[in-house]
Amino acid sequence: MATVYDDIRAALEVKLSNIVGIPDIAYENVSYSPTTGVPFVQPKFVPVSRRPATRGLNPQMRYDGVMRFFCYTPEGQGPAAADALANKVIDAFDATTDISFTNAGGQTIIVSVDYAERDSAFIDTPWYYVAVNVGWYVYAF
Amino acid sequence: MASIQATMNAIKGQIEEQVAEELEDRLQFVANYALFVSPVDTGAYIESFSIGRAGFGGGRSKKSDNKPKGANPDAIREVGRQNLYQDIQGMNIKEMIASGNVKFTLRNRAPHARDVENGESWQKDGYHVFAKVRRKFG
Numbered sequence: 442m443a444t445v446y447d448d449i450r451a452a453l454e455v456k457l458s459n460i461v462g463i464p465d466i467a468y469e470n471v472s473y474s475p476t477t478g479v480p481f482v483q484p485k486f487v488p489v490s491r492r493p494a495t496r497g498l499n500p501q502m503r504y505d506g507v508m509r510f511f512c513y514t515p516e517g518q519g520p521a522a523a524d525a526l527a528n529k530v531i532d533a534f535d536a537t538t539d540i541s542f543t544n545a546g547g548q549t550i551i552v553s554v555d556y557a558e559r560d561s562a563f564i565d566t567p568w569y570y571v572a573v574n575v576g577w578y579v580y581a582f
Numbered sequence: 583m584a585s586i587q588a589t590m591n592a593i594k595g596q597i598e599e600q601v602a603e604e605l606e607d608r609l610q611f612v613a614n615y616a617l618f619v620s621p622v623d624t625g626a627y628i629e630s631f632s633i634g635r636a637g638f639g640g641g642r643s644k645k646s647d648n649k650p651k652g653a654n655p656d657a658i659r660e661v662g663r664q665n666l667y668q669d670i671q672g673m674n675i676k677e678m679i680a681s682g683n684v685k686f687t688l689r690n691r692a693p694h695a696r697d698v699e700n701g702e703s704w705q706k707d708g709y710h711v712f713a714k715v716r717r718k719f720g
Contacts, residue, residue, distance in 0.1 A: 452626070467704070475704070483704060483706065485708075485710065487710045487713060487714065487717075489714050489717045489718055490718065505717060505718070506711065507713045507714065507716075507717045509710060509713055511704065513704060514614065556720075563696060563700070564669070565703055565704055568704060570704070572700060574713050574716070574717075576716075576717050
């Protein structure tokens with residue numbers, strides 16, 4: 442079912458929120474006003490494909506996508522804070538990590554991580570940010 | 583011995599030819615997917631895609647400044663497709679296979695490419711074009 446997307450997002454967001462020392466999280470479509478000078482992380486859920494994993498009727502599906510984590514730190518204070526934040530996220534979502542999530546209905550999914558990698562840093566005044574891309578996949582009905 | 587060598591060379595040539603064709607198809611698939619997930623406003627972003635050997639220099643770069651908005655998406659994507667197919671045609675994939683260096687780079691040098699990818703500021707979402715391409719084909 443397409444509602445698996447809700448669980449995938451939740452699994453990834455819960456995993457993020459459980460990282461020790463993670464700063465504020467600016468969740469998608471939730472009002473958030475960052476305080477200048479205070480780091481935050483902004484997750485972006487990017488589903489890419491949903492394809493049958495088996496032949497026949499009502500096949501199991503393979504879901505693929507990327508969870509992008511934008512790690513914002515203050516501009517003009519060097520790269521160390523953003524790098525450290527990105528490293529924390531990469532470590533938590535490193536390749537081969539399996540993330541288990543049980544929804545309110547008691548159904549459990551496993552979100553598997555293919556890769557976690559970062560991009561170069563950019564300025565977005567008054568922020569300096571690094572994007573961490575986590576490639577994930579799930580087999581589910 | 584000479585005839586065996588000639589046969590082996592012929593088989594090798596046929597295999598390389600077939601692999602080159604498959605690779606060309608695959609690259610065209612990558613190109614089409616990148617164009618499919620790219621937004622169209624002025625068309626400058628789509629016209630700024632290039633594909634080439636890994637680490638190739640330069641590439642197309644179109645500014646969106648002063649270009650009319652609301653370009654026809656199908657027409658713009660066709661321009662992008664022709665550009666990328668032309669790049670693929672010009673790469674001499676067979677020679678790359680023979681040299682053992684078969685790596686490619688898809689690049690977009692539009693000045694606003696980063697904004698398209700990540701969003702114009704932390705408040706505006708991007709289109710994650712390269713993140714999607716990487717996820718699908720990386």
